[in-house]
Amino acid sequence: MPIVKLSNALNTLHPISTPLKNDLKNIAVPVTEEKAVDLLTIGKPYDRVLFLADGFVKGKFYEESGKKIIARIYQPGAIFTDLQAFFLQDKTSITLTTITKCNLLAIKRDDLRKLTQYPEMDTLKSTIFLLEKGIDFERTKMLMMKPPARFKYFADVYPFTVLPNKICANFLHMYEANYCRIKANYLRG
Known part of the structure; x- marks a missing residue:
């Protein structure tokens, strides 16, 4: 409730x-x-x-x-x-x-x-x-922070897997393609 x-x-x-x-x-x-x-x-x-x-x-x-x-x-x-x-x-x-x-x-x-x-x-x-x-x-x-460290910091606080990539990329001041690449590397990681 x-x-x-x-x-x-x-x-x-x-x-x-x-x-x-x-x-x-x-x-x-x-x-x-x-x-x-x-x-x-x-x-x-x-x-x-x-x-x-x-x-x-x-x-x-x-x-x-x-x-x-x-x-x-x-x-x-x-x-x-x-x-x-x-x-x-x-x-x-x-x-x-x-x-x-x-x-x-x-x-x-x-x-x-x-x-x-x-x-x-x-x-x-x-x-x-x-x-x-x-x-x-x-x-x-x-x-x-540099983009990979920025993403890691973000991923520790926000449920990035349920949020739209475009919104996360904007929040992190990244191009969406770069965000998706860093996210994929992080998930493989």
């Missing part, structure tokens, strides 16, 4: 109280989306935080040249949104799109504010910010 998965995910970040778990049940709205659905789009306001119970989501932005760059791949158990847009009530700077069919929970900003009465919410919010910053750091570190 998605709400149990959300409670467990939050509890691994910081212990949460039973009253908070109960209130989460009342405000978390189940959402099922098919493959290739935009959950949020660049330049639009967005007032929800999402929990990915099942499926995969990519986060992409556009370079000045107009090229789409995949900067995030979210896996089951991820809590995500465009943090700046969500907390500052600004327009989004990233598009989030389902890679596969996804089961999510959505929590509106106003409903989340009601949970600030719980002391653990400050720690949870800070931890989620730090995790997002850590993802940026790890991705930057990965992109500085």
